[in-house]
Amino acid sequence: MSGHDALRIDLDRLLGRLDALAQVGAIEGGGVCRLALTDADRAGRDLVTGWMRDLGLRVSIDAIGNVVGLRPGRREGAPVMTGSHIDTVRTGGRYDGNLGVMAGLEVVRTLNDAGIETDFPLAVAVFTNEEGARFAPDMMGSLVYVGGLPLAEALATVGIDGATVGDELARIGYAGDAPCGSPAVRAPAVRAYVELHVEQGPVLEAEGVTIGAVEGVQGISWTEYTIRGVSNHAGTTPMRMRHDAGFAAGAIAAEVRRIAAEMGGDQVGTVGALTLEPNLINVVPHTAVLTVDLRNTDEEALREAERRLAAFVAALAESEGVGIVARRLARFEPVAFDPAMVAKVEALAQRQGRSVRRMPSGAGHDAQMLARICPAGMIFVPSAGGVSHNVREFTATEDIRAGADLLLHLLLDLANG
């Protein structure tokens, strides 16, 4: 432990910040809608960077809009970093991403109040567009940060509403001047990275366990399909004459479910977005655009799922006489976190008297990108009912306290090397 064993976060202060941030982009049912680079995202960023400055952090904003608040240590050099994201999906909860950033700020406040200076600097990061819901891929900001996606390519990305990342970043005033990683430019140095996040799944709650020591993140495959058929009269067109983009979209959605059931194990598949044109009751649709999200903890199995779907789509295009164009939106192989970091999370949780279990993450996280440049790890706390990406997302306050206290002491341990 860090020699400050009795140190604890202030739970009410942390909950207060979470509540205040949840008012920005608040939607019916207690959730939040702050899609990346919208006015609501700007308002959230303004609030959080204000808190960072109030805490005495040196705030830098890089060219993809990542915000890093730096707390100097006794020594110069690469910081120990924590953080997450504050952009949300359209039906977001108040904890996804936000908890990791708010807990990072609470750690800083706790250290400030205790007059504790760490050996190495500490940093709290807010990564741009982790969700990828408006601009694919997800984890875009942290991927650019570590040099995994060229900045120009990220800025040129066109979103689901036709806007580009670059234009929106400039519009909200977060196109920063701090250099960010790119294949050409070395990624900023980070000594270690730890992210606190809600599990967003049912495992911890079902097992009555408080802490997840996350071993890694499963593979992610996002594809958009554009299907071109022929619009025709719903009443006069014999079934044998149809080239029905709507039917083809529905067949793909059903096949995604069938492949997941057939493969079993960790295979999951989702058709989350679907639009038809002209989207009228009495017209056979001429166009359908849908997205498929496939994930698996095993890379080979994920590739098999992709192969099965691609074969189905090719045969469907043939049999229905439609054109189907696939566009890759995101593809990340499974990531394993640094075993020593996973062991640290587990051991510290046990030392703090918390129940803990090792587990993979079903969701993508910025930590999986930071793992490319430094030892990275994650702390999970339970999600009530396993619900997330839903306004009903909830984590019990005592679980938040457990996760934030664990983050506090893990960061102290890492920053005092």
Ligand code: HGY
């Ligand atoms: O899609 C995900 O896994 C994350 O919410 N970005």
Ligand code: MN
């Ligand atoms: Mn998240």
Ligand code: MN
């Ligand atoms: Mn999310």
